[in-house]
Amino acid sequence: MADARAGGLGRAVIFLGPPGAGKGTQAKQIAKHYSVPHLSTGDMFRELVAQDTPLGKRAKPIMDRGDLVPDDIVLEMVAERVSRPDTARGFVLDGFPRTLPQAEKLDEILQARSWGQPLVVHFVVDAAQLVRRLTGRRICSVGGEIYNIYDQPPKVEGRCDNDGGQLIHRADDREEVIVERLAAYREQTRPLVDYYRSQGVLVDVDGMQPPAAVTAKVLEILERGQKAHSSPAPSPAAANQMSQRYER
Numbered sequence: 001m002a003d004a005r006a007g008g009l010g011r012a013v014i015f016l017g018p019p020g021a022g023k024g025t026q027a028k029q030i031a032k033h034y035s036v037p038h039l040s041t042g043d044m045f046r047e048l049v050a051q052d053t054p055l056g057k058r059a060k061p062i063m064d065r066g067d068l069v070p071d072d073i074v075l076e077m078v079a080e081r082v083s084r085p086d087t088a089r090g091f092v093l094d095g096f097p098r099t100l101p102q103a104e105k106l107d108e109i110l111q112a113r114s115w116g117q118p119l120v121v122h123f124v125v126d127a128a129q130l131v132r133r134l135t136g137r138r139i140c141s142v143g144g145e146i147y148n149i150y151d152q153p154p155k156v157e158g159r160c161d162n163d164g165g166q167l168i169h170r171a172d173d174r175e176e177v178i179v180e181r182l183a184a185y186r187e188q189t190r191p192l193v194d195y196y197r198s199q200g201v202l203v204d205v206d207g208m209q210p211p212a213a214v215t216a217k218v219l220e221i222l223e224r225g226q227k228a229h230s231s232p233a234p235s236p237a238a239a240n241q242m243s244q245r246y247e248r
């Protein structure tokens with residue numbers, strides 16, 4: 001088993017960050033770099049429902065109603081997914097865990113598979129800047145191109161540069177919706193961040209840098225590998241500063 005785990009990522013990595021921090025894109029890139037699976041809960045849910053397994057049959061009506069999938073189903077889904085052969089060289093978890101009870105259960109799942117502690121990459125963002133980034137987003141109704149009215153505006157207002165398609169401001173990207181989602185995220189994940197930080201397995205990454213710089217930073221952290229375990233946690237003052245930065 002140890003040999004099978006050589007190369008790749010060699011461990012379970014969790015990407016933790018708020019909506020809009022670009023965490024999904026980063027997870028995809030990093031997983032590709034190490035040739036390991038990118039396990040996003042969104043993809044897992046879609047697969048679960050499509051597969052028509054007993055678990056899928058339980059999840060489908062809940063998801064069809066738009067309700068939150070209960071923890072026991074999510075945990076069973078994750079446990080099954082990380083037991084597949086393609087995860088032998090490590091994997092990147094994106095969107096899970098979201099709560100402290102889920103994190104504790106995940107530890108059990110990982111232990112049962114003889115993984116050590118996960119490495120947690122925490123994307124730290126400036127809330128005000130994130131709101132600006134998300135509220136400025138416009139999506140082409142024809143080709144799906146993404147613009148930002150502040151940072152990457154189209155040449156003609158409201159029109160796609162490529163195909164002239166109308167640019168759409170999605171309901172999800174309205175400021176009040178975003179502020180609410182960020183507040184909910186913060187509330188849910190703060191205990192999670194504390195939990196992993198106290199174990200010394202969490203590394204903060206400035207999620208507001210350009211995507212390529214974020215990728216480089218994450219690669220650097222992963223290459224440091226085991227050393228991350230022994231890196232000192234930031235001082236309480238620094239940690240406090242970071243969360244305040246997020247709360248603005």
Ligand SMILES: [Zn+2]
Pocket residue numbers: 140141142143144145160161162163164165
């Ligand atoms: Zn377009």
